[in-house]
Amino acid sequence: xxxxxxxxxxxxxxxxxxxxxxxxxxxxxxxxxxxxxxxxxxxxxxxxxxxxxxxxxxxxxxxxxxxxxxxxxxxxxxxxxxxxxxxxxxxxxxxxxxxxxxxxxxxxxxxxxxxxxxxxxxxxxxxxxxxxxxxxxxxxxxxxxxxxxxxxxxxxxxxxxxxxxxxxxxxxxxxxxxxxxxxxxxxxxxxxxxxxxxxxxxxxxxxxxxxxxxxxxxxxxxxxxxxxxxxxxxxxxxxxxxxxxxxxxxxxxxxxxxxxxxxxxxxxxxxxxxxxxxxxxxxxxxxxxxxxxxxxxxxxxxxxxxxxxxxxxxxxxxxxxxxxxxxxxxxxxxxxxxxxxxxxxxxxxxx
Numbered sequence: 001x002x003x004x005x006x007x008x009x010x011x012x013x014x015x016x017x018x019x020x021x022x023x024x025x026x027x028x029x030x031x032x033x034x035x036x037x038x039x040x041x042x043x044x045x046x047x048x049x050x051x052x053x054x055x056x057x058x059x060x061x062x063x064x065x066x067x068x069x070x071x072x073x074x075x076x077x078x079x080x081x082x083x084x085x086x087x088x089x090x091x092x093x094x095x096x097x098x099x100x101x102x103x104x105x106x107x108x109x110x111x112x113x114x115x116x117x118x119x120x121x122x123x124x125x126x127x128x129x130x131x132x133x134x135x136x137x138x139x140x141x142x143x144x145x146x147x148x149x150x151x152x153x154x155x156x157x158x159x160x161x162x163x164x165x166x167x168x169x170x171x172x173x174x175x176x177x178x179x180x181x182x183x184x185x186x187x188x189x190x191x192x193x194x195x196x197x198x199x200x201x202x203x204x205x206x207x208x209x210x211x212x213x214x215x216x217x218x219x220x221x222x223x224x225x226x227x228x229x230x231x232x233x234x235x236x237x238x239x240x241x242x243x244x245x246x247x248x249x250x251x252x253x254x255x256x257x258x259x260x261x262x263x264x265x266x267x268x269x270x271x272x273x274x275x276x277x278x279x280x281x282x283x284x285x286x287x288x289x290x291x292x293x294x295x296x297x298x299x300x301x302x303x304x305x306x307x308x309x310x311x312x313x314x315x316x317x318x319x320x321x322x323x324x325x326x327x328x329x330x331x332x333x334x335x336x337x338x339x340x341x342x343x344x345x346x347x348x349x350x351x
Contacts, residue, residue: 070218075176075187078220080157082178082185082213083126085111085134085149087119095119099178099185099212100149102158103222103245107132107151110241111212112227113140116147120256124151127179136254139247144198144240145227150254159214161238161245162221167192167200174216175202175226175233181209193232198240200224205231272340275305276333280346286320292349293317297329300341305334313343321348 085100095118100111109124116122122134132151140147167173171192177185184207193201202215206229215224215235224235293316300309310326325346334340 087122090120107153113147184209200235202233206233280325280328283320283324293321294347298343301334
């Protein structure tokens with residue numbers, strides 16, 4: 001009896017230690033793992049601490065950021081084509097500077113007709129500091145307030161007009177000024193307020209430096225040219241620009257209208273005319289009934305109107321007739337002016 005009591009106590013202590021050991025094992029789980037299958041249903045698992053994990057932005061957020069990135073790429077591509085055009089008078093004084101843009105790789109550019117008014121020379125200034133001489137005007141329209149000029153360049157970045165632009169009110173567009181205008185030249189997103197055949201009204205205000213700047217669609221194509229700043233902004237649609245470009249032939253040479261007006265206009269040379277032309281007399285020695293003949297003689301006159309040479313083109317068939325004709329034709333006179341020649345028919349006929 002005394003021996004069994006210590007054994008019972010020993011067994012009881014072993015059971016307690018075993019239970020405590022099992023409890024400690026269950027609470028040492030790694031955070032995030034499922035409870036061990038061996039855990040008893042009555043036991044409470046240890047709570048994991050609140051951990052803030054980095055999350056992937058929702059797809060909507062990325063979508064909202066894409067227009068900005070697309071706009072930046074478009075601005076990088078188009079910006080070099082937008083320029084400043086500085087126009088000078090015959091004394092070399094600066095008349096005005098307005099925006100413009102290249103529309104071909106060989107230096108053809110567009111600005112307003114008002115920008116070149118009274119000008120006799122101009123330069124195109126690019127955002128990277130380049131300065132190019134403008135050799136002249138290819139086409140201009142005061143009614144449209146548009147002008148197409150030619151710059152002396154080998155190759156430049158350019159933008160193409162959209163020939164089929166048909167924008168409805170509310171359509172999104174961009175106005176892009178020159179990088180030389182600083183913050184005023186920054187690209188501005190806006191919308192079409194109204195459209196007519198030769199007029200676009202752009203929502204919102206634009207700075208004065210934007211006159212001559214391109215209005216672009218999302219593809220970077222020109223759908224208009226700013227002709228008036230302020231609010232609203234007024235532009236000519238690309239269709240009006242296309243009609244002006246159609247006047248420029250492949251062999252059109254650029255020139256400055258003011259230069260052409262100041263040059264002396266050559267007077268037209270008056271057409272030479274005969275002022276003394278007596279008819280050859282019938283030679284007496286050839287006075288025979290029924291005798292006749294017709295010949296052709298080419299006369300050359302000098303600047304004073306005198307006959308310098310007579311060439312027998314066709315003989316009359318009679319030596320006397322030919323001699324009489326030549327002797328008389330030598331006396332002919334023409335109006336002074338310039339040397340010229342004329343072929344004269346002569347007919348001899350007896351009655």
